[in-house]
Amino acid sequence: MTHIDIAGLEVGQEIGSRTFKLTRDSLVRYAGASGDFNPIHYRDDFAQSVGLPGVLAHGMLTMGVAVQVAADWVGDAGKIVDYGVRFTKPVLVDATEGATVVVTGKVGEIDAEAGEVRVDLTVTYNETAVLGKAQARVRL
Amino acid sequence: MVNPNVEGKKYPATAPYLVGREKVREFANAVMSKNPVNHDVFAAQAAGYIDVVAAPTFAVVIQERSLHTVLADPEADIDFSRVVHGDQRFVHARPIVAGDELTSELEVASVKTLGAHSMITFETKIYDAAAALVCTAISTLVVRGD
Numbered sequence: 426m427t428h429i430d431i432a433g434l435e436v437g438q439e440i441g442s443r444t445f446k447l448t449r450d451s452l453v454r455y456a457g458a459s460g461d462f463n464p465i466h467y468r469d470d471f472a473q474s475v476g477l478p479g480v481l482a483h484g485m486l487t488m489g490v491a492v493q494v495a496a497d498w499v500g501d502a503g504k505i506v507d508y509g510v511r512f513t514k515p516v517l518v519d520a521t522e523g524a525t526v527v528v529t530g531k532v533g534e535i536d537a538e539a540g541e542v543r544v545d546l547t548v549t550y551n552e553t554a555v556l557g558k559a560q561a562r563v564r565l
Numbered sequence: 566m567v568n569p570n571v572e573g574k575k576y577p578a579t580a581p582y583l584v585g586r587e588k589v590r591e592f593a594n595a596v597m598s599k600n601p602v603n604h605d606v607f608a609a610q611a612a613g614y615i616d617v618v619a620a621p622t623f624a625v626v627i628q629e630r631s632l633h634t635v636l637a638d639p640e641a642d643i644d645f646s647r648v649v650h651g652d653q654r655f656v657h658a659r660p661i662v663a664g665d666e667l668t669s670e671l672e673v674a675s676v677k678t679l680g681a682h683s684m685i686t687f688e689t690k691i692y693d694a695a696a697a698l699v700c701t702a703i704s705t706l707v708v709r710g711d
Contacts, residue, residue: 445597458588458595460629475646484650489596489622496621502600502660503618509654509703558652561621 427499427565431537440498440530440544445490447482447516448523455486469520482516487526487548487555494530495544495561504564506541511557516550526550533560540565567683567708571641572676578668579630581694586663588626589617596620609662616663624655628689628702631671635687641673643685643708651684651705658698666694674703681710 452466461483464471472480488510496502518524526548533545546559586606593603601608602618609617636645661667674686689702 451595451597455595458592459626485622485625485653486596488653489620492621493596493598493600496598496600500600501602501612501618502598502621503602503612503614503662505621505657507654507656508621509652511652512650 427501427504429499429565431535431540431542431565434532434535434542436532436535438532440532441494442527442529443494443497445526445528446523447486447490447518447526449480449518449520451523452480452482452486452518455483455489459483459485461485477515479517479519482518482524482526484512484515487516488512488559490526491528491546491548491556491559492561494528494546495563498530498544499563499565505561506564507562508560510546510548510559512555513557514550514553514555516555524550526555566642566678566710567676567685568640568642569676569678571638571673571685574641574673576631576634576638576671578670578692579627579634581666581668582627582630584619584661584663584665584667586617589619589623589663592623592626593620596622614660614662619661619663621657622655623661624657624691624700624702625653627667627669627691627700628671628687628704631669631689632687632704635671635673641685643706647709649707649709651707653705654703656701656703658700661691661699665699667691667699669702683708683710
């Protein structure tokens, strides 16, 4: 059980929003934490040599931060039982400016019988969606 | 081009991965978690867990270990420099917690060809030391053609 009363929820209701500043430091930190050391995530010369416009954030980092909006709402990250995304656009992380990713969560579906809610996440960078079908199923 | 014959191929279980408390915290910090159960043992125990809870996408660390076996498999013939992550999903039977000893078994769920590109979907089942299913990680990689 969580503090959220499922009966009081409505589809479309906003559950929270957070802005994440991703810098090169964030990418190095995520590389170390996850073990994904693909150099496209920290070396400009390498990124350019494979035809990319610059260093990109790990898609898994964007996915990992986006779900925090659902975790903040439910209060217990262990209640997120199913979470999936499509990677639709890359997030370019400038060496000095970084990149700002904005995440908003809404109630997408309510299953009162199962005590579960689907949270739909909108994840944008430069006002463009970078994740598609970002949905987290939360057990209340 | 990915070898379509690897569809249905199963790869052997990986060596056990011991989930460390500091690794859980390190990963939680990297994904900017403010969730107490990810960081604080007392908060996690108050919520009914035996130790800190891994962030919802932590299972990628385990999935990666299985994925490495496939990428190193000459039969699959995947050129890693042409790989783009297409989609990812984690279905949890229960959350991963510090102290878990996890192994994973990967199966190639499908190989599809779209023009010059290949799309390969992996299903990685993650088990605990008691051989109970903890998480199913589903990942699609797009391998760019010429």
